[in-house]
Amino acid sequence: MQTLPGFRDFLPADCASRNYIFDTWRKVARGYGFVEWxxxxxxPTELYRKKSGPEIVDQLFNxxxxxxxxxxxxxxxxxxxxxxxxANERGxxxxxxxxxxxxxxxxxxxxxxxxxxxxxxNCDILGEAGPSADVELVALCVDxxxxxxxxxxxxxxxxxxxxxxxxxxxxxxxxxxxxxxILQAIDKSEREPREKTAVKLGPLADxxxxxxxxGGRSQRLDEVMAALRAxxxxxxxxxxxxxxxxxxxxxGVVFEAFDRTGKLRAIAGGGRYDNLVQQLSEGAVSMPALxxxxxxxxxxxxxxxxxxxxxxxxxxxxxYGNLDAFIIIAKEERxxxxxxxxxxxxxxxxxxxxxxxxxxxxxxxxAGDEWPQIAMKDLRSGKQELVGQDELVSRVKALLSAxx
Amino acid sequence: MQTLPGFRDFLPADCASRNYIFDTWRKVARGYGFVEWxxxxxxPTELYRKKSGPEIVDQLFNxxxxxxxxxxxxxxxxxxxxxxxxANERGxxxxxxxxxxxxxxxxxxxxxxxxxxxxxxNCDILGEAGPSADVELVALCVDxxxxxxxxxxxxxxxxxxxxxxxxxxxxxxxxxxxxxxILQAIDKSEREPREKTAVKLGPLADxxxxxxxxGGRSQRLDEVMAALRAxxxxxxxxxxxxxxxxxxxxxGVVFEAFDRTGKLRAIAGGGRYDNLVQQLSEGAVSMPALxxxxxxxxxxxxxxxxxxxxxxxxxxxxxYGNLDAFIIIAKEERxxxxxxxxxxxxxxxxxxxxxxxxxxxxxxxxAGDEWPQIAMKDLRSGKQELVGQDELVSRVKALLSAxx
Numbered sequence: 001m002q003t004l005p006g007f008r009d010f011l012p013a014d015c016a017s018r019n020y021i022f023d024t025w026r027k028v029a030r031g032y033g034f035v036e037w038x039x040x041x042x043x044p045t046e047l048y049r050k051k052s053g054p055e056i057v058d059q060l061f062n063x064x065x066x067x068x069x070x071x072x073x074x075x076x077x078x079x080x081x082x083x084x085x086x087a088n089e090r091g092x093x094x095x096x097x098x099x100x101x102x103x104x105x106x107x108x109x110x111x112x113x114x115x116x117x118x119x120x121x122n123c124d125i126l127g128e129a130g131p132s133a134d135v136e137l138v139a140l141c142v143d144x145x146x147x148x149x150x151x152x153x154x155x156x157x158x159x160x161x162x163x164x165x166x167x168x169x170x171x172x173x174x175x176x177x178x179x180x181x182i183l184q185a186i187d188k189s190e191r192e193p194r195e196k197t198a199v200k201l202g203p204l205a206d207x208x209x210x211x212x213x214x215g216g217r218s219q220r221l222d223e224v225m226a227a228l229r230a231x232x233x234x235x236x237x238x239x240x241x242x243x244x245x246x247x248x249x250x251x252g253v254v255f256e257a258f259d260r261t262g263k264l265r266a267i268a269g270g271g272r273y274d275n276l277v278q279q280l281s282e283g284a285v286s287m288p289a290l291x292x293x294x295x296x297x298x299x300x301x302x303x304x305x306x307x308x309x310x311x312x313x314x315x316x317x318x319x320y321g322n323l324d325a326f327i328i329i330a331k332e333e334r335x336x337x338x339x340x341x342x343x344x345x346x347x348x349x350x351x352x353x354x355x356x357x358x359x360x361x362x363x364x365x366x367a368g369d370e371w372p373q374i375a376m377k378d379l380r381s382g383k384q385e386l387v388g389q390d391e392l393v394s395r396v397k398a399l400l401s402a403x404x
Numbered sequence: 405m406q407t408l409p410g411f412r413d414f415l416p417a418d419c420a421s422r423n424y425i426f427d428t429w430r431k432v433a434r435g436y437g438f439v440e441w442x443x444x445x446x447x448p449t450e451l452y453r454k455k456s457g458p459e460i461v462d463q464l465f466n467x468x469x470x471x472x473x474x475x476x477x478x479x480x481x482x483x484x485x486x487x488x489x490x491a492n493e494r495g496x497x498x499x500x501x502x503x504x505x506x507x508x509x510x511x512x513x514x515x516x517x518x519x520x521x522x523x524x525x526n527c528d529i530l531g532e533a534g535p536s537a538d539v540e541l542v543a544l545c546v547d548x549x550x551x552x553x554x555x556x557x558x559x560x561x562x563x564x565x566x567x568x569x570x571x572x573x574x575x576x577x578x579x580x581x582x583x584x585x586i587l588q589a590i591d592k593s594e595r596e597p598r599e600k601t602a603v604k605l606g607p608l609a610d611x612x613x614x615x616x617x618x619g620g621r622s623q624r625l626d627e628v629m630a631a632l633r634a635x636x637x638x639x640x641x642x643x644x645x646x647x648x649x650x651x652x653x654x655x656g657v658v659f660e661a662f663d664r665t666g667k668l669r670a671i672a673g674g675g676r677y678d679n680l681v682q683q684l685s686e687g688a689v690s691m692p693a694l695x696x697x698x699x700x701x702x703x704x705x706x707x708x709x710x711x712x713x714x715x716x717x718x719x720x721x722x723x724y725g726n727l728d729a730f731i732i733i734a735k736e737e738r739x740x741x742x743x744x745x746x747x748x749x750x751x752x753x754x755x756x757x758x759x760x761x762x763x764x765x766x767x768x769x770x771a772g773d774e775w776p777q778i779a780m781k782d783l784r785s786g787k788q789e790l791v792g793q794d795e796l797v798s799r800v801k802a803l804l805s806a807x808x
Contacts, residue, residue, distance in 0.1 A: 001445075001448065001450070001451055001454075001487050001684070002448075002449075002476060002762040003487075004444060004446055004447065004448060004469075004473065005471075007444035007445075007446060008444065009441075009442075009443055009444065009484075009488050010441055010442040010443070011488070011492060012439040012440065012441050012502070013440055014441075015440045015441045015442055016439075016440070018442075019440065030752045030755055031753070031754065031755050031756065032750065032756075032757075033727060033755060033756065033757030035416040035419075035420075036416065036419045036420070037413075037414055037415055037416050037418075037419045037425065037726065037763070038414040038419055038422075039407075039413050039414070039478075040407055040408060040411035040412065040413065040521065041411075041445065041507060041509075041521070042408055042411060042465070042509070042521070043407075043408065044405065044406075044408060045407055046405070050405075058470075061446070061467075061469060063467030063468075064467075065465060065511065066462075066511045067409075067511075069408065070406060073445075073446070073477075080413075083405050083407075084415070085412050087759075088415060095760060097757075098416070103445060105445075105446070107469065107470045107471075117444070117445070117446070119508075128760045128761075130760055130761060132739075132760035132761070133760055135743070139747070143750070168631055201758070225738065227739075227740060227743055229432075230740035230744050231739070231743045231744055231746075232742050232744065233747075276611055280405070280442075321439065323437060335536075335631075336630065336634035337634070338633060339539070339631055339634050339635045340634050340635055340636065342635075343543070343635040343636055343637075346435045346436065346547070347547075349435070350435065351434055351435050351437060352435065352436075352437065353436075353437030353501075356499060356532045356534060356536035356537055356540070357532070357534060358537070
């Protein structure tokens with residue numbers, strides 16, 4: 001019996017790494033004043049069709065449930081967010097700063113950095129149209145990555161502005177129905193030879209390449225960059241108008257985080273989607289919005305190739321496994337007494353274990369006849385002493401909090 | 405667009421309650437030296453069929469995926485555990501003490517305390533056949549519930565022993581192929597009138613009712629109870645041989661936790677399943693095992709009807725929402741300076757927020773012209789003072805750690 005292709009078991013060491021990633025995501029997002037929420041793992045398939053068109057269904061784990069409902073395991077969080085916010089928007093003070101940590105599913109060909117499930121941090125700001133929100137979101141993306149011990153030498157967030165390109169397309173008098181195709185050609189241009197992009201761009205090719213070579217900017221980008229520099233994050237970000245993100249629903253500032261080596265897929269990506277809540281709520285609620293998502297798989301790969309980040313993660317994983325105390329039951333007839341000691345130490349908040357069966361007392365531990373006292377050995381210093389039962393909890397606590 | 409029936413959205417307040425439950429589960433299980441693991445949310449349907457028989461499929465969210473695989477959203481964790489342990493058992497020192505927190509799915513009629521998804525804490529001990537492991541597991545179940553501020557007045561863990569009943573059935577010369585039907589009749593007897601149970605039990609009825617009325621015991625139950633009393637948990641547990649748990653695979657001590665009012669469904673349940681790993685691994689690995697599961701839905705209901713537990717949860721939820729500092733940008737031209745202050749406070753580990761747009765300075769806050777100093781107000785004491793930028797982080801930290 002095997003795990004399904006593209007799905008992972010999390011053995012204790014893997015689970016500790018996963019918890020470290022979740023804890024870091026949560027800690028930094030909370031530090032930014034974001035609050036956590038979550039939606040269902042299973043949603044009506046229609047929710048995704050409505051946002052992304054019927055083709056999306058080819059990439060879903062979808063089925064008809066026993067009540068004849070078309071359902072899908074969630075491939076992303078944004079449609080759920082739009083549904084939840086549209087249904088509850090009167091109950092919340094704007095702007096909303098919401099984050100979520102959850103699992104997502106796609107029926108896709110497996111590749112490096114892409115499984116059929118992954119965990120994602122989603123961070124969204126709703127109800128704020130001004131550039132302050134773009135700045136806050138990009139800064140959060142940077143600080144989440146810094147939270148893993150990654151530095152400006154390891155990653156960069158490339159920032160662009162869809163508004164820059166729509167203005168350009170207007171100036172070039174491209175009819176709006178052709179915009180999405182042009183934007184997708186620009187989005188793909190970094191991964192393709194220029195000749196191929198030129199074919200897709202047609203008569204626009206020269207003008208677009210001139211922008212690529214000269215660099216593009218917009219007032220909003222200038223404002224966002226100035227604010228990020230004021231926050232001390234200038235080294236982590238750069239303007240790159242070649243980033244437009246493929247999805248049709250982005251409307252303003254968009255960004256993607258990449259490793260500096262360029263070997264990995266994007267670590268995170270997001271941007272403004274000011275019209276999506278309105279579209280998904282069928283006009284019921286209109287709300288400017290922006291967000292980004294960061295998955296655990298590419299992030300995990302990056303952590304593994306950056307020594308400082310690897311070390312930070314290993315330290316956290318190791319600390320997660322540490323016991324505060326291990327009780328050796330030197331004489332089996334003292335087991336019930338030992339259990340009461342174990343219980344007391346645990347109730348004081350310590351992580352304590354002991355052996356279920358009769359255990360040989362390790363040679364380096366001189367013990368056996370001290371009851372009703374207890375032999376306490378500090379495994380770091382090797383110092384051993386006799387302690388009374390009633391002072392044991394406080395003595396162990398003092399020992400644990402003492403620096404060596 | 406609606407949430408599917410039996411599925412929940414977790415708005416921020418709900419998510420904070422959920423996190424409180426997860427954090428408490430995790431903290432107590434880790435305190436017991438258990439390590440966390442997890443399996444996939446989607447598994448081959450065969451895994452569940454093999455353990456529970458073909459009928460289980462009627463209660464699953466199962467489907468055929470795009471690669472023609474029969475798959476199911478996991479209804480429980482034990483089959484995955486058996487698979488993972490059988491595949492990796494050489495890599496681990498026995499006994500294993502493993503816990504997991506995850507979501508599970510059943511296509512069932514919705515009732516109070518039963519949705520189509522819920523979160524579960526699963527705790528299992530593998531590789532230990534002796535009663536010490538039963539004691540440790542029951543104690544953990546008790547201490548997890550105590551972790552929520554629940555007391556012996558609020559819940560009780562009823563403990564039984566399948567071995568007691570199989571010995572009884574042997575004495576009564578009941579052929580083994582009839583055992584499961586008898587055990588299920590005993591399991592249901594508490595929720596049925598005696599007449600109905602009597603019909604199911606047939607000629608055994610009088611002997612079984614005599615056990616119910618006289619109380620049953622076994623050597624293993626005596627040992628387990630003595631050890632739980634030694635740990636100071638005697639008030640939280642009682643022997644009740646009417647508990648046998650419906651599932652066929654239990655082999656020894658079994659237990660269920662109930663609220664004292666008897667109004668709710670079981671809060672948790674589990675027991676020994678010494679043959680299951682062998683059965684699911686088709687004989688490849690044999691390992692004694694025991695475990696319990698506790699869901700978030702009934703637990704949440706119990707917390708809500710116990711004032712002390714409600715208060716504990718509310719306190720944790722409220723603390724989760726608290727900010728350490730809120731930055732008021734009194735003059736919009738100072739926004740970039742303010743952002744650098746926000747950044748510095750956040751980088752020191754604080755939870756900090758500010759307003760995206762121009763904010764009116766609240767009347768009770770005398771501020772506006774103090775830059776390059778910063779007005780700092782303690783909202784608990786109402787005390788306001790001017791602070792230099794470089795001392796701000798340490799001053800706010802000192803304020804936060806000071807008792808009022």
